[in-house]
Amino acid sequence: MTQLSQQKAPIMEALTRYKSKRVVPFDVPGHKRGRGNKELTDFLGEECLTMDVNSMKPLDNLCHPVSVIAEAEVLAAEAFGAKHAFFMVNGTTSAVQAMIMTACKSGEKIIMPRNVHRSAINSLIISGAIPIYVNPGVDKDLGIPLGMSLSDVKRAIEENLDAKAILINNPTYYGICSNMKAITDLAHLHGMLVLVDEAHGTHFYFGKDLPASAMSVGADMASVSMHKSGGSLTQSSFLLINNNVSVGYTRQIINLTQTTSGSYLLLSSLDISRKNLALNGEEIFQKVSDMAQYTRDEINKINGYYAFSKELLNGDTIFDFDVTKLSVHTLDIGLAGVEVYDILRDEYDIQIEFGDLGNLLAYISVGDRHRDLERLVAALAEIKRRYGKEKNGLFDQEYINPEVVMTPQEAFYSPKDRLPISESAGNVSSEFVMCYPPGIPIVAPGERITEEILAYIEYCKEKGCFLTGTEDNQIEFINIVRE
Structure with a gap:
């Protein structure tokens, strides 16, 4: 491949060339560059609809890129200091899931903080990997979960030397960062891959005097939400890999769940935003x-x-x-x-x-x-x-240590019963309850429901938090594992 410049945006440039040729479309999408859906075109704009096209030879194919998408991947990897970068159009959720599924097969262990995004625990349900949770530190004054203590990570590694990987959540939603370099070195010392959910850390790669990025400390994989601080369209992200992680195998894992109809609006927004950040x-x-x-x-x-x-x-x-x-x-x-x-x-x-x-x-x-x-x-x-008023009666914590009874996959697919949530204490949940955002579960599949958790959920309801995760849309009932 010829030397590429960060001044270039190969996907955007290919779309511009394609548009200039005025090709007659007998392919999908069916709106035919917006002509078939006037209301949609009026709402989103003709310029947008003309760029909403299908994979084809001049525009490459996201599942198996060989030309302009492959070039854009090279530029993204260079900009982020990675061995390879994958364009993700199913959001950072799919990037987190691809990391975990690349690192761990069914029945294999992964060490992770419990205050992970739901996407990480969802990937355990899909893959059958077994979580070894490290409870994060907690700031009792602010009531927020922190990063993982190095001593707690060391203990988890020593007690689970057969674990395949460790997941670091860095930074947290609040901006808290763990000692990523020390955790990465420790994990590598024991032959474990280091995966970083870097959804809120795109800017670490480009800003000055900001916390260390995953790739800079030698982590093996990182999921990066370009659509958050990076300026691309919602749902567009990068998955970065490093060291000895296989490009081909990782792409196979991505293709298990990512769409075969990658949106060129999302792809080009990633390409353009990478160029902008690399230069500015x-x-x-x-x-x-x-x-x-x-x-x-x-x-x-x-x-x-x-x-x-x-x-x-x-x-x-x-x-x-x-x-x-x-x-x-x-x-x-x-x-x-x-x-x-x-x-x-x-x-x-x-x-x-x-x-x-x-x-x-x-x-x-x-x-x-x-x-x-x-x-x-x-x-x-x-x-x-x-x-403003007196703070009496306000909850002062954001994290409850879970009692893990079974794996998320086992609990999610187990025979289950439906109970009023107020009567569920003592049972094992087979589903999530969480506030969104940020999407960190209060209780996850496989964890025991306690009176403390129920009080917390009720308080969240009273304060107007948007609760989600249960089969019951009103969060009045919860599915529990049948005894």
């Missing part, structure tokens, strides 16, 4: 860091909120902090994070990323404007004045 990423993320720090400083002038940052570092479970994240503790104004989230949306027309029981997260990117940051700060000050 350092400048972009310096601006984002500066905006986040400015907003953090202004929020911390409002008595009662705490926008936290690197002052939390402890050298272990909070090894580093992502300063682009605007994470704000709200309990001292007497409101749960999700209550502030709802007020911001319903009364101030401000949509932030998420609010949970104690904190909220505003996602800041280069697309934000200074006046929008000022509006957020002013709204938070006014919410405190209008709604």
Whole structure:
């Protein structure tokens, strides 16, 4: 392959060439460049619909790329410092699942923190891999799960020397980073692959003075949500591999679940966004860091909120902090994070990323404007004045250590009974209950339901958290493993 430049965007350029040829389409999609669906074309725009095309020789094929997609993969790998990069159009969920399924077969162990995204536990249901959970550290003041302690990881490895891999969640939704380099070196010392769910860490590869990226510390695989901080379209991500992980085998695993009709809108957005970050990423993320720090400083002038940052570092479970994240503790104004989230949306027309029981997260990117940051700060000050109260009776934790009784796959496919959720304590859950976002399970398949968990779920309902995961859409019943 000829030397490629980060100035190029091979998929975008191929689409532009194809469009200029005015090819008559007797293939799918059936809207035929938008002509067959006027309302859709009016809504999304003719330019968009003309780029929504099918795989063909000039445009390559995502399942087995040999030309423009293959070139785009080379450029992405180079930009991220990886051996290879795969374009993922089923979201980072499919990238996480592909990592775990590449590393582990049915019955093989994987070490992971319990505060993983549901996609990681879903992959255990699909693959039959066995989780060895490491409980994350917990900040009792903020009520948030942290990273994994190196000593806890060491213990898990020594007690499970037959484990095939370890999964690191880095950074967490709140911006907390584990000691990835030390964990990676320790895992490699024992012949284990290191997989990193880096959904919220795209910018680590391009910004200056940000936490270490997975590839930079020698991790074997990483799933990267370009659509979060990287600027591509929703549902588009990269799966990066390193070291001795097989390109061919990983692609086979990806093709087990990823669509055979890869969207060229998503593919080209990844290609264009990679080019933008490779050329301008350092400048972009310096601006984002500066905006986040400015907003953090202004929020911390409002008595009662705490926008936290690197002052939390402890050298272990909070090894580093992502300063682009605007994470704000709200309990001292007497409101749960999700209550502030709802007020911001319903009364101030401000949509932030998420609010949970104690904190909220505003996602800041280069697309934000200074006046929008000022509006957020002013709204938070006014919410405190209008709604602030004593914090009595508020839950102060975001993580409950689980009692794991059986594997997620075994529990999910077991014969099951349906119980009112209020009467389910003592039973083993065969399904998830979680708040979304962030999508970290309160209880997962194979875990025992406790009174503490039920109280937590009820409190989440009272505070307006969006609960999901159960077969029952109202979260009033739960499926339990039949005794």
